[in-house]
Amino acid sequence: MTVPVRSPAREPAVRRGRTLARATCFVWLLLVVWPLRVFLAAGPEPVAVVGALALVAGFAACWLAIMWRVLGGRALRRRPWALAGMTGSALALLPLFGAPWAYTSFVFVISAFAASLGDRAFAVAAAATAVVEVLVLVAAEVPFGQLWWVPLVIAVQAATCYGMKHMGLLLVRLQAAYAEVERLAVENERLRFARDLHDTLGHTLTSITIRSQLAARLATTDAARAAREMSEVEGAARQALDEVRLAIAGYRTPSLSAELETATRNLEVAGVEVRVSPADGPIPAAAEVLLAWAVREAVTNVLRHSRARRCWIELGVSETAASLEVRDDGRPTGPMDDGDARAPGNGLAGLAERVGNAGGRLEVGTLPGGGYRLRARVPLEVPRSGC
Numbered sequence: 001m002t003v004p005v006r007s008p009a010r011e012p013a014v015r016r017g018r019t020l021a022r023a024t025c026f027v028w029l030l031l032v033v034w035p036l037r038v039f040l041a042a043g044p045e046p047v048a049v050v051g052a053l054a055l056v057a058g059f060a061a062c063w064l065a066i067m068w069r070v071l072g073g074r075a076l077r078r079r080p081w082a083l084a085g086m087t088g089s090a091l092a093l094l095p096l097f098g099a100p101w102a103y104t105s106f107v108f109v110i111s112a113f114a115a116s117l118g119d120r121a122f123a124v125a126a127a128a129t130a131v132v133e134v135l136v137l138v139a140a141e142v143p144f145g146q147l148w149w150v151p152l153v154i155a156v157q158a159a160t161c162y163g164m165k166h167m168g169l170l171l172v173r174l175q176a177a178y179a180e181v182e183r184l185a186v187e188n189e190r191l192r193f194a195r196d197l198h199d200t201l202g203h204t205l206t207s208i209t210i211r212s213q214l215a216a217r218l219a220t221t222d223a224a225r226a227a228r229e230m231s232e233v234e235g236a237a238r239q240a241l242d243e244v245r246l247a248i249a250g251y252r253t254p255s256l257s258a259e260l261e262t263a264t265r266n267l268e269v270a271g272v273e274v275r276v277s278p279a280d281g282p283i284p285a286a287a288e289v290l291l292a293w294a295v296r297e298a299v300t301n302v303l304r305h306s307r308a309r310r311c312w313i314e315l316g317v318s319e320t321a322a323s324l325e326v327r328d329d330g331r332p333t334g335p336m337d338d339g340d341a342r343a344p345g346n347g348l349a350g351l352a353e354r355v356g357n358a359g360g361r362l363e364v365g366t367l368p369g370g371g372y373r374l375r376a377r378v379p380l381e382v383p384r385s386g387c
Helices: 010-041 046-071 080-097 099-116 119-139 149-218 223-249 256-269 285-306 346-357
Strands: 273-277 310-317 321-328 361-366 372-379
Touching: 010 046, 010 080, 010 099, 046 080, 046 099, 080 099, 080 119, 099 119, 099 149, 119 149, 149 223, 149 256, 149 285, 149 346, 256 273, 256 285, 256 310, 285 310, 285 321, 285 346, 285 372, 346 361, 346 372
Parallel strands: 273 310
Antiparallel strands: 310 321, 321 372, 361 372
């Protein structure tokens, strides 16, 4: 049994990637060293130095607060206080640091705006940033040759941050889609396991019920045979326990010959005359497994519901497909309900799903002259998921 599970390496890899990206934020903050060094080289007053260092610390803390959450996969969570603090400290530092700060601050401002604002607000904020940067550089008497490229760089960075933001949102959605696919795969595997467990135990418990009823009838007339039947019941119960253990450990692959032998023995115990017609040639293993499940379900329904006196099991194989047909001459035991073979019960529904997944076809229904027929046809080359 193959159960799709979350890759154990995926989550650690994601965590390592986020940790590396967050560490990169501290590296980017090294850009602040240049304007700060130029400012300190000019010999400012101690009060100005303290104020500048406080503003730089506040700017860095607010920017890290925004980017830390963004790189943690929570880009849609707003932090207006951090955005306001960062913007205010960036504007306050412009008159202190001058042109060097204008050349470097927009890198942080644009990235924070892209992470915190919607599309239209981000476009307006990016344009306003470009205007402020240019005005500061003009006021600092920066030559035009060193000025014209600033709006262009801001526009390129804004487009890059916008694309990275939306790529991050797509990755978040993709991760959610992966999680949903894994959940559905596990749920589908549980349904398949429940179907197989139903098929396995349904057949064995039916055999136990029939033998117990027979032993009860023979208890007063033939005690020796009743004891033998109860011994068979004990063996069937042990077999059921073994099958459950096998099902838990992995899918049990039934043998067609073993299923035919068990079916013949159980039908004869129930007083049903059975005739088995083997196939003309060998049946591949994968197709044989599907036909074995079909034999189990068909015979279980005959024993439970049909009140049949005769049963025919015919196997066939052609160049492209293998087939099974199980017919009986019985009648329903009562009104059709969820447990009746003539109604769409869990066993037939599970068998139809199994055969359909393998590219085969299952037909069930009453016969014109009375009785019931189950016919299964499966391709010789069965996909692995169909078994």
